[in-house]
Amino acid sequence: MEQTNIIEFKGIHKTYDNSVFGIEDFNLEIPKGAFVTLLGPSGCGKTTLLRMIGGFELPTSGEILLHGKNIGELPPNKRPINTVFQKYALFPYMNIYDNIAFGLKLKKLPKDEIDAKVKRVLDIVDLEGFEKRKVSTLSGGQQQRIAIARAIVNEPEILLLDEPLGALDYKMRREMQLELKRMHEELGITFIYVTHDQEEALTMSDLIVVMDDGLIMQVGSPEDIYKRPENAYVADFIGESNIFTGFMTGEHEVTFCDTKFPCEETNEVGTKIDAVVRPENIHLVAAGAGNFDGTILTSVFKGTFYENQVQYGKYEIEARSDQPYSAGDVVGVSIAPNAIHLMAYDMSKNHYEGVMNAEYKVEFEDATFEPDVTKLFAGSSMNDGVLVGRDKKPLSVEGTKVSVSFESSDADLSDVPDTGIVNGYIASIIYKGDHYSYTVRSENDWDYYVNDDDLWNVGDYVSVIVPADKITYRVVR
Numbered sequence: 001m002e003q004t005n006i007i008e009f010k011g012i013h014k015t016y017d018n019s020v021f022g023i024e025d026f027n028l029e030i031p032k033g034a035f036v037t038l039l040g041p042s043g044c045g046k047t048t049l050l051r052m053i054g055g056f057e058l059p060t061s062g063e064i065l066l067h068g069k070n071i072g073e074l075p076p077n078k079r080p081i082n083t084v085f086q087k088y089a090l091f092p093y094m095n096i097y098d099n100i101a102f103g104l105k106l107k108k109l110p111k112d113e114i115d116a117k118v119k120r121v122l123d124i125v126d127l128e129g130f131e132k133r134k135v136s137t138l139s140g141g142q143q144q145r146i147a148i149a150r151a152i153v154n155e156p157e158i159l160l161l162d163e164p165l166g167a168l169d170y171k172m173r174r175e176m177q178l179e180l181k182r183m184h185e186e187l188g189i190t191f192i193y194v195t196h197d198q199e200e201a202l203t204m205s206d207l208i209v210v211m212d213d214g215l216i217m218q219v220g221s222p223e224d225i226y227k228r229p230e231n232a233y234v235a236d237f238i239g240e241s242n243i244f245t246g247f248m249t250g251e252h253e254v255t256f257c258d259t260k261f262p263c264e265e266t267n268e269v270g271t272k273i274d275a276v277v278r279p280e281n282i283h284l285v286a287a288g289a290g291n292f293d294g295t296i297l298t299s300v301f302k303g304t305f306y307e308n309q310v311q312y313g314k315y316e317i318e319a320r321s322d323q324p325y326s327a328g329d330v331v332g333v334s335i336a337p338n339a340i341h342l343m344a345y346d347m348s349k350n351h352y353e354g355v356m357n358a359e360y361k362v363e364f365e366d367a368t369f370e371p372d373v374t375k376l377f378a379g380s381s382m383n384d385g386v387l388v389g390r391d392k393k394p395l396s397v398e399g400t401k402v403s404v405s406f407e408s409s410d411a412d413l414s415d416v417p418d419t420g421i422v423n424g425y426i427a428s429i430i431y432k433g434d435h436y437s438y439t440v441r442s443e444n445d446w447d448y449y450v451n452d453d454d455l456w457n458v459g460d461y462v463s464v465i466v467p468a469d470k471i472t473y474r475v476v477r
Contacts, residue, residue: 426462
């Protein structure tokens, strides 16, 4: 049976103050009847998307299709969509029945029909018999159920849920996750859920959309997202993970942590990769019985397992075990071929494009670079500060587009402003076994990627330092 999409985003952009991107070129298809979760950190754009579906916010450009028809200009009350917010927004002066029946009364439905609908949704949220209770007498979890009942009683095609469990304690949140999943299966309508909680997303969803900075990082089932992340951001954001940078050294053989491992996945020999191994898939064995030996740094009881930090040379590895270890214990570290997931190393980072000025410097919005201009133009040389060609006539190169690039591993960070090519704030950190991978965002919203052994914090103001001989220039034809 062919799957039909209920909502489609086509080329959605959302900008603020005509310059700041909230959502950038967003394309997504949401299947009818699915439980879809928009997952990402605060500020990634997930709530903005939810508000666009509900009609509370309009895209700057692009289309939002409902059953194939553009609803971009359709007001909220004309959309077959209801929303449940983190703050329940129940009417404190009304009893439970009147809270749930509020929308139905506005539609002027007959009383017996309203009674039947209210009774049905109270059964669904497992609060039958609560009709006459006051809102103030309910627990947080019960109030959340009433907010959901009020939304579904209108029989929407789509239910939007904006971090609805955020105000609940951990135990109640776990219970409500299972309740929401049960309700979704019983109702059969499309749920679109927003959260920054990875466990919630993995527990409830049919489809997870991982987001960062208004962009989709990956779309997939919970199992795909967890077991087969497409990039280091997703691997780091979803659950605990060990991420190592390495190389393919043979067919079904990868090298990382200065060790060769057989692996089920493969890539072209010589390819630089990021390898992901989840802590539960790293087995601690007797010294000498694994792929290599390491030393226990810490072993902490987490309720159902022990979380161990293992030092191997310059690498720090997280592994789980069902038994405790003591600091200083030497253990074997064993990683099975099917435990290693390979991701393409992002070689597109730190590539920028500028324009050459009259002084033979390359300028773009953030920085000015000073290349050896004679290496950019074949046969050229400098004559009294003027670039000339083979015929010794001046070359007109002002306005030439030039690409500028450098490796993340060749860059460094300093807390002294204006000592590098650009200043900015650390926007994100990913630990990769023996170093930290940083994203530094400039005031003009350009991103720079730096590998550094030292630990900095998100929000630190730093300068990005790159040695002149490590920067590559190329004329853009």
